[in-house]
Amino acid sequence: MEKDMLIDKLSKFSVEVPSWGFARSGTRFHSFHIPGEARTLNEKIEDAGIVAKLTGAVSSVAIHIPWDKSDDYEHLKKMAREVDLKIGAVNPNLFQEEEYLFGSLSNSDSAIRRKAIDHCLECIDIMKKTDSKALSLWLPDGSNYPGQTNMVKAFERLIESLKEIYIAMDDDMLLLIEYKFFEPAFYHTVLSDWGTAMLASNKLGERAKILVDLGHHPQGTNIEYIVGLASMEGKLGGFHFNSRKYADDDLTVGSMNPYELFLIFVQLNEFFDLSNNEVSLVIDQSHNVKSKIKAMIQSVTNLQKTYARSLLVDYEALEEARNGNDVVSAEEILKRAFESDVREIMSDMRSARSLPENPLEEFSRKFEGKLISKRG
Numbered sequence: 001m002e003k004d005m006l007i008d009k010l011s012k013f014s015v016e017v018p019s020w021g022f023a024r025s026g027t028r029f030h031s032f033h034i035p036g037e038a039r040t041l042n043e044k045i046e047d048a049g050i051v052a053k054l055t056g057a058v059s060s061v062a063i064h065i066p067w068d069k070s071d072d073y074e075h076l077k078k079m080a081r082e083v084d085l086k087i088g089a090v091n092p093n094l095f096q097e098e099e100y101l102f103g104s105l106s107n108s109d110s111a112i113r114r115k116a117i118d119h120c121l122e123c124i125d126i127m128k129k130t131d132s133k134a135l136s137l138w139l140p141d142g143s144n145y146p147g148q149t150n151m152v153k154a155f156e157r158l159i160e161s162l163k164e165i166y167i168a169m170d171d172d173m174l175l176l177i178e179y180k181f182f183e184p185a186f187y188h189t190v191l192s193d194w195g196t197a198m199l200a201s202n203k204l205g206e207r208a209k210i211l212v213d214l215g216h217h218p219q220g221t222n223i224e225y226i227v228g229l230a231s232m233e234g235k236l237g238g239f240h241f242n243s244r245k246y247a248d249d250d251l252t253v254g255s256m257n258p259y260e261l262f263l264i265f266v267q268l269n270e271f272f273d274l275s276n277n278e279v280s281l282v283i284d285q286s287h288n289v290k291s292k293i294k295a296m297i298q299s300v301t302n303l304q305k306t307y308a309r310s311l312l313v314d315y316e317a318l319e320e321a322r323n324g325n326d327v328v329s330a331e332e333i334l335k336r337a338f339e340s341d342v343r344e345i346m347s348d349m350r351s352a353r354s355l356p357e358n359p360l361e362e363f364s365r366k367f368e369g370k371l372i373s374k375r376g
């Protein structure tokens with residue numbers, strides 16, 4: 001690809017950041033205070049705005065209800081607009097109420113299913129008020145012991161619940177169905193893998209698609225293959241980008257497995273123009289030990305660099321090598337792009353757009369001290 005075109009595509013590339021990535025969060029053990037972290041919804045939007053301003057590659061911020069519930073969504077939209085952001089996906093929270101001990105949308109108790117459905121309907125109402133176009137659903141439902149739940153009936157109850165939610169959505173809204181193979185349930189999870197998520201989305205309709213979270217698969221899963229097949233079916237709705245070594249670690253994007261991330265981008269480029277926002281690319285991470293904003297800047301810039309490297313792949317030559325069963329050439333074509341130094345391209349893209357040369361340093365210099373002294 002010509003350098004000008006590469007810079008143009010990289011300039012248009014943007015991702016969505018999660019409001020929850022800026023606030024206190026942690027593991028099941030303890031949530032530690034990180035100096036300068038956001039305490040309110042306003043501060044989360046402010047922080048997303050800082051990452052957007054420094055990287056030039058954030059278009060929207062995802063919210064979680066009820067964590068980000070507001071009594072004035074016009075004000076929320078306005079706050080986002082002031083930092084050049086839109087409200088992205090609305091995420092219902094179906095895992096923090098006492099009643100959900102034995103599940104939410106798939107619970108055998110119809111009154112509890114009703115409560116969970118109503119919560120999702122409330123989220124759709126918030127989407128209408130904030131111009132959000134995606135309801136991003138992750139379901140904790142499952143069981144811990146064999147025999148505890150009739151697994152097939154639980155899936156059927158989930159579909160019945162989802163149908164009511166799907167019908168309530170506008171024609172230009174998407175339902176993104178996330179899956180995860182275990183946790184919080186340890187024996188079975190209702191939406192455990194891309195097969196169950198795809199089955200659910202097929203039963204609902206075209207506006208229901210699957211969402212791939214990089215931390216939600218068993219070790220060794222070939223995620224890029226899932227991405228390819230879901231794309232082929234027109235069912236790839238979006239991503240939750242993060243990184244992991246063991247399970248759902250929610251680490252900074254690209255920190256553990258940069259080659260896997262690159263291969264996912266290569267697969268995406270074969271179906272989409274990512275500079276055109278054709279797929280919802282959302283970061284989903286939470287940090288115990290890093291500055292929240294710095295971690296987010298790292299993730300955004302790692303995604304930009306990975307995207308740049310993936311554009312350097314010679315896709316025609318790759319296809320030719322594949323067709324000729326030239327295994328070594330095919331692999332070398334990928335490796336050559338992956339090992340490319342994209343610092344100069346990044347630097348040219350930033351200077352063309354008057355962005356800081358080093359977003360992390362700029363944050364330390366201009367923002368970090370002020371935020372810590374204001375927020376503690």
Ligand SMILES: [Mn+2]
Pocket residue numbers: 138178213240284
């Ligand atoms: Mn996720």
